[in-house]
Amino acid sequence: MVTANQEMAVYCFDTLLAHYNNQPVPPPAFDEGNFPLFVTWKKIVNGGEPRLRGCIGTLEARHIIDGFKDYALTSALRDRRFPPIQLKELPNLECTVSLLTNYEHGLHYLDWEVGKHGIIIEFTDPDYNTRRSATYLPEVAAHEGWTTLEAIDSLIRKAGYNGAITESLRKQIRLTRYQSTLFTMHYSEYTNYVKTTRGATPSLAGAKPSN
Incomplete structure (x- = not known):
């Protein structure tokens, strides 16, 4: 059975960073499938309690690669309860991916x-x-x-x-x-993952502001 995992959270961070940098999203490192899914962004400041910054998903089964790509951006930029996440917030973000079952x-x-x-x-x-x-x-x-x-x-x-x-x-x-399976990753864990698996650190330099 497919469960929420590290690579799915990485793909959501990749998608958001690619949006700011106006670059293609790196290919995902997880298997395809169809599930209802959600992407949740929270912000942690000065070691405090994580605060919700966006959470949107679908209760209908979606192709999970397309679904995570869509909802990573929708939840970050178009959750009407919150202003769009800004580039400068990324180092304080954590992402939780959920697959519903x-x-x-x-x-x-x-x-x-x-x-x-x-x-x-x-x-x-x-x-x-x-x-x-x-x-x-x-x-x-x-x-x-x-x-x-x-x-x-x-x-x-x-x-x-x-x-x-x-x-x-x-x-x-x-x-x-x-019920659901979920996986949570902080931006610092994402940067460590990228550095370890790709030999480079994600760049925030020169990124465009959010829409």
């Missing part, structure tokens, strides 16, 4: 485990009669220290619902749970 329908909105499952919720907004949906990756609830109920209520807000969260609303949620 084992999709299952939950029996109810609490039919999942914190730290084990990611979740997708779907429900109808009673105020506007519109469908809403949102997802959290498996690591999110555990990192935030949430219970299953707290995670569900947070995800309802993430989906864009601003009304009162009632038990009736929760009970109409359609929940899908899934």
Whole structure:
């Protein structure tokens, strides 16, 4: 089975650096396949807690080479929650790549485990009669220290619902749970990898600013 690995994170860093340098992306060093996937960028400053800088992916299976290439840039530059990542931030970045697996329908909105499952919720907004949906990756609830109920209520807000969260609303949620494999790499680890495997250090000189 294909699992998230070091080479996938390297490819995401390669893609972002190639964007800034206006150069071709080096060929990936991992096998092809089709999976739902996410790319998450976080920024670490002065040894503090990593702060989210972008996280976008797809819940539908994508060719993973094309998928990581697309979402490395989309999550870095076009996550509407954050300004685009700037070139000067790269030395403080870490990248997490995730491959999603084992999709299952939950029996109810609490039919999942914190730290084990990611979740997708779907429900109808009673105020506007519109469908809403949102997802959290498996690591999110555990990192935030949430219970299953707290995670569900947070995800309802993430989906864009601003009304009162009632038990009736929760009970109409359609929940899908899934699992993932992930790999996290800091930029310093990326530079060491490139130096070891390619005999050169990634260059930030002369790179163009982000769009």
